[in-house]
Amino acid sequence: MSSADPVPNRPNRILMATDLSARCDRALDRAIQLSGQWQVPLLVVHAAPREAIGAWSAMETLASIRQRIGRELQGDVADADIHVEEGEPAEVILDVARREHCDLIVLGDTSELPGRRLLGNTVETLVRSSPTSVLVVKRRPRGAYRRVLVGTDLTPESRHGLDTAVALFPRAELTLLHALDIPYESLWLDPARRADLNRMEMATIEAFVVEARLPADLRSRMQLLVEHGHPESMLRRHAMEHDSDLTVIGAFRRGLAFHLLVGGTTRRIVQVAPNDVLVVRAPVQPDARRPAESGSA
Template sequence: MNDPVPSALPPQRILLATDLSSRCDRALDRAVQLARQWQATLHVVHVLAPGNEGSWPTTAAPSWRHAPTTAAMAERQLRRDLGGDVPGLLLHVTEGDPAATLLDAATRERCDLIVLGAGEMPAQGTLGHVTEYLLRKSPASLLVVRERPHGAYAHVLVGTDFTAESRHGLIASAHWFPTARLALMHVLDIPYKSLWLDAGHGEELARMEMATMQSFLADTPLAAEVRAQVLPLVEHGHPEVMLREYVVEKEADLVVISAFRRGLAFHLLVGGTSRRIVPAIPTDVLLVRAPA
């Protein structure tokens, strides 16, 4: 494989966000697996509510007892949950608003990837506050974990809209997950398609779209053997629906989408496709942050 540009190299600093509940266990296991696979530093961050840093209450304690602080108890549980040795592990227990504190920690530690569990999302089709905040503001890529890991990712579906940022997502997928099977999907949402596009013109449009897909692949700097193994897919419909159906039928274990860092105005005015895709997909979703 050709040498990747620095922005497509696997992350070397991973931040795992955890509230120490069971809903974060899968994210923890995946973060450890990726840290070991990429030989990356793993920062595990647990955010306490303000005012929770005091010692555990005690009455008539024996003379040998020193009541542990909440932070010390959290660190003890984290080390138990992590189990075996994790090279490059750094634990952070701090106070503050979870979303802002996680973003501050990721920025301060220059993390390339933030990992968090899907349990933070309150309901199907919606994003939790922390996920929404990081999706909009984080300069790092974001991995939302739903599935229990059983080794490295094996089947990766990459979404593309033929932009430079989605090309970066494909390049990153090839270099981050070199043993995985790659599928590349472009979804065209045509309103009222059946009213104005007959069968003949529909076939012509499909040929044009596939030609565009092949041109996009040919212009993507990948090794020839890697490019030849990418499965190109062109679909019509809503992106979140087509991606979800492929995941369900073909059992892909990761969906990759790409984005620049954009503010709230973009998501409100344009719709923020990633905001619809992340909660709709029943497996892990990786938002690769393309360089500006």
Template sequence: MTDHAPSLAPPRRILLATDLRSHSDRALDRAVQLARQWQAELHVVHVLAPGNEESWPTAPSWRQAPTTAAMAERQIRRDLAGDVPGLVLHVTDGDPAEAILESAARGQCELIVLGTGETATHALGHVTETLLRKSPASLLVVRERPHGGYGHVLVGTDFTAESRHGLTAAAGWFPAARLALMHVLDIPYKSLWLDAGRNEELARMEMATMQSFLADTPLPPEVRAQVLPLVEHGHPEVMLREYVVEKEADLVVISAFRRGLAFHLLVGGTSRRIVPAVPTDVLLVRAPSD
């Protein structure tokens, strides 16, 4: 068992990033659902497009024309359509990714929620990729329309400390969900150097490592006993996608530290491959740097 058990408590402050287009509606619904489930503060940030201020050349003298910021705030409140605990609105301008990061830091938000206009298997947009690389907060990329809380969560692991944090976060944030834990080993040209007997031996070794990883993860015994362990061979993004499609998981959880450029060039590309490849919501849990 690890000496320092991470907190299983869900975020207390959530930041929803919205551009008010249609693909943001699902992220808004999910952020509201999570804020209500966790009794968390909900911060909403909208970044104004440059040069988008409305003009009213024929407005009557008694009319005070609303600013673009005021109209954006009005639409956000209308879209929320109900009371949201601890609602805080940020309507700002500038580079969208940097404005989102600044709003999250100012509000001390532990989770950023955003939608994506990209379909699965396509490249990430600039804002999503920047947040994956730079955000100190965890990041939830929403694709699916919410139908209640998450019910079937697939957690990816490479047996590192940060992936253990991802598992404990999934268990603590979504206690009612079924949990599956998947390790994917990508062995180039495996069939050329592993015969059937050695392949079976390798599979047993990997499952033993998985069981040891689970045993060393600070989870309540009853939660640990319900985790479904899976060991697969192939590309991580492919195996995760296939499980989601066949078993109808509604959330994939991966985890990472916020590291420098060299790490992302050599190792960290896995997250950037998984997020666009998986056809459901993806949560990147940001592990504490210590």
């Protein structure tokens, strides 16, 4: 990392979004755990769709929803700041995160639920367009993250993801995996060429780690892997085989063309990963600051 690069720090504030479903309990527990581990404030937000307010007004007002969330937090983080606002979930979450200067948004994964509830599409929207990092929680927390899998495509964005993983989880077992999808690999790669390619790929990822300027002790114990196949498939397989707690990937907002050709990989990784996924939003590079580039992961 050059001296001009921003050094990733721990979040100053965590925003946890809930639709009050049971699935969000896992995300709440993880947000509470991270808030305590990093000693940073926790905010909880719930968005009540405008069309539902009228139907709920006789039974559950915004104030009563706030009280319900407060009861769930009692004994864990009694001083958490609770926001219950009317509006579309993604819009409310982004507005509160921006207004309250939150550095990390924590969401529960609802992709396996019938109908996916309100938060299902919200996860996709935030992964695609949130200017801050997003943690999608799938597993019930069992303490701090112990085994962290970092995906890289050797871009500056993925290096920022690695730097952030190291800064946030310095005691975890870290694995850096670079996946290459080589068309018709078996047709043109004989054993000798495959061996040469493997050596070249390993040298490349080792150089990538050197450029990241990680602490020597961490670099010596970090596992480096190069796999051939679709990134989402390789990351999923490794996470399942090695019981990784968390997958970390770096991304930042780019234009529509990038999103259609490359950026969809981020969404697919979030969808198929069996563990929690942290999408680290890297700073926008100078050559990406153009009005036409509205934002895609």
